[in-house]
Amino acid sequence: MFQWRRGAMLMVALGCIAVMVSAASSSARTDAVPSWCGPKKITLGLTDGFGGNSWRLVTTASARDEAAKCPSVKSLSYADGQGNTQKAISDIQGMVAKGVNALVVFPDAGKAILPALTSAYKAGVVTVPYRVTPGGKAGVNYNVFVDTPFVNAGVDWGKWILQVLPKGGNVLMLSGPQGNSQGLEENKGLHRVLDPTHKYKFIGAQPFEVTNWDPSLTQKVLSADIAKYPKIDVIVSDFGPSLVGALPEFTKSGRTIPALATSDGNVLGCFWQKNHAKNPTFKLFTVSTQNDHARLAIDWAVALATGGKKPATTHFPALTFENSITGKPHPVECRPNLPGDIYLSAELPAAVQAKLVKK
C-alpha cells in the first residue's frame, strides 16, 4: 500500500517535471508566439455591427494585427453590418456557414444579435462578443463576453474634476443616443465620485444631453446650453473628437472654453494645443478610446479555439491617457502632420493608422 502511494507520488512528480520541461521547451521554441496562441490551426471571423467610422477602422485593424501574432490563425474574414441589424445577423450566420472556428462579434444591436450568437455557439463555433452587451450568459449563449467597465471612465473623469475644480462647479455631460448603456454607466461613475462632496451641480438634460455622437447635433446642443447656462465649468463627453466643431461656440459667445473630461483623438489634442493659451480655463483630461479592446476579444477567441492559454481577465480596463495639468500618464499629444481621425492611445502605430484612414 505504502509503496503504491510512493510510486504514485513519483509518477505525479515525474509528470510535473515532464510538463514543465515541455512547457519550457515549447516556449523556447516559439519565442514570439503569445501564450494565448495554441497549436490547433483555425480560421477566424470578425463581424462588426457598424464599421463606418475611423474608430471602427482602427479597431478592426488592431484586431487583424493581434490575430497576425498567432501563426495558428490561418485566415481572418471580416464583415461590416453597416448599421443594419438584419445584415449583422446574416453576417454572423454567413460566417458560421463558411465554417470559421472562432468568431469575434461587435454586437452593436445588443440583444437583437443574441439568437444569432446562440446558434453560432450551438453550432460549435467559439463565439466571443465584446464591448456592447448582447444579454444572455457565457457558456449558454456564447463562450465569453469581453466587456469593459464604462463606469470606471466616469470614475476617472470624476476624480480629475475633483482636482481641477476643488471648489465645485457646474458639470455638463454629453453622450450618444438617448439611453445608450455606455453613457448611463459613465454617468453612474461620475455621480459616484462627485455626489458625496455636494459641491457639483449637473446641468442640462439628465442623465446626459443626447447628441447621437453626431458632430452637427453636438454643435447645436452645445450652443443651446451655452446660451442657457451662463456658467459651465466642465464638460464631460464620451466622444472627444466630436466636440472640436462645437467648442468654438464658447469663443463666439465671448466666453472661454471650460475644462473638458473626455476620450482621446488626434484632432482634439491638436485643438487643445492651438487654443489653450487663449482659454486659460481649457484644461483637458482624456481616457483611452479603447481601440485595443478588440485585441483582448481576439486573444480570448484564439485561446479557446486553438487550445492556448486563456487571458487573465474578460474585462478590458479603462485607461487614462492625457492630462494637461500633470502630464501623466501622458501630456496632451498632437501629430499635426497626421490626419485628425487617428487615436494616439491605440497600440497600432500612428503612421499605420494614418495610412488606413487616408486609403
Add this chain to the structure above:
Amino acid sequence: MSQLVASSSVTRGTLLTMLPFASALAIAGLGQTLVVMQGGIDLSIAGGLSLYVVIVTKYPAGVNGRLWPAIGIAVGAAIVAGLLNGFLIGRMRLNPIVATLGTNALLFGAVLWYSAGIPTTTTARLSKVGGGLWLGIPIPVYIAVVATAFVTVVVKLTAAGRRFEGVGANATSAFTAGIQVRRYAGGAYVWAQLLYCLAGIVHASIVNQPTAYEGNNYLLPSVAAVVLGGTSLLGGRGNLIATAVAALFLSQLDQFVLALGVSYASRTLVQAGALAVGVAIYTIDWRGIARRAFPRRAATLAPT
C-alpha cells in the same frame, strides 16, 4: 414666440450657430422647391448632399490648395446625378419617388466607395467660410441670400423661368404651347443637385468633422421647408423666398426645443406638433371646413 418661451434660444451665440445651419437648409430647400414645382420630389438629396460633403472634405484631406479642384469634382458629380434623375423622370417618365430613391442608393454607394464611411476633417480655409462673420452676420447667410435671390430672379423674371413654371403648372397646355416639356421637367433635377452641392459645401464648412451621412439630416427638413413655404406638392407655382424663410423657421424650431431643456422624447414631439400646425395652416382648406361645419348660408340659398 421663441423669445417669450425660451429666451436663451435667441441670444446672439445661439443665433450665430443656428443661422449657418438654416442657410444650408434654405439652399437645399430651394433645390427641392424646383423639383416640387415640376410635380416631382427628390429623395436623392440625402445621397447627393452626403456625396458632395464627402468630396469637399476627403479630396483636399486638409490641404487648402486642393479645395477648388474638390469643389469642381463635386459640381461635376452633381451634374451627373441630376442628369441621371432628369433622364429617368423627364425622358423615361418614371415615377419620381422610385427613380430618385434608386439614384439615392447609387449616390450612397458612391459615398461608401469613396470614403468607406469615414469622416474627414474640413480644410481650414473652408471652415473659415462657415465659421466666419461679415458685418456681424455669418457668411453662409450671405450665400443663402444670394442663392435665393438668383434662383428667384431666374424663375420669376426670365422667359425660361416662366416657361419652367408653366410646365409645372400644366404640362399638357405647356406642350401644346410648343414648350419642350421634358427638358424643363428633367432640368429641374439638375438645378436641384447643383443647389444641394452648394448646400453640401456650406454644411461641410459649418461642421468641422462631418460624417459620411450628413445628407440624411436634410431629406425630410427640405421637403418640410417646401411644403411649409406653401409650394403645392402637386406642382405649379413655387414660392422660393417662402421656402428659405421656412428653412429659417425649421432651424429656429430645432434650436428652440433644445433651449426648452425638455427631454429628448418631448423635443421630437414639440417639433412634430409645430410642423403639423405649420403645414396645416397652408394646406388644409379651412374655408371649406368652416362652410361644412356651419352650413347656414348655404341653407338659405337652397331652393325650398
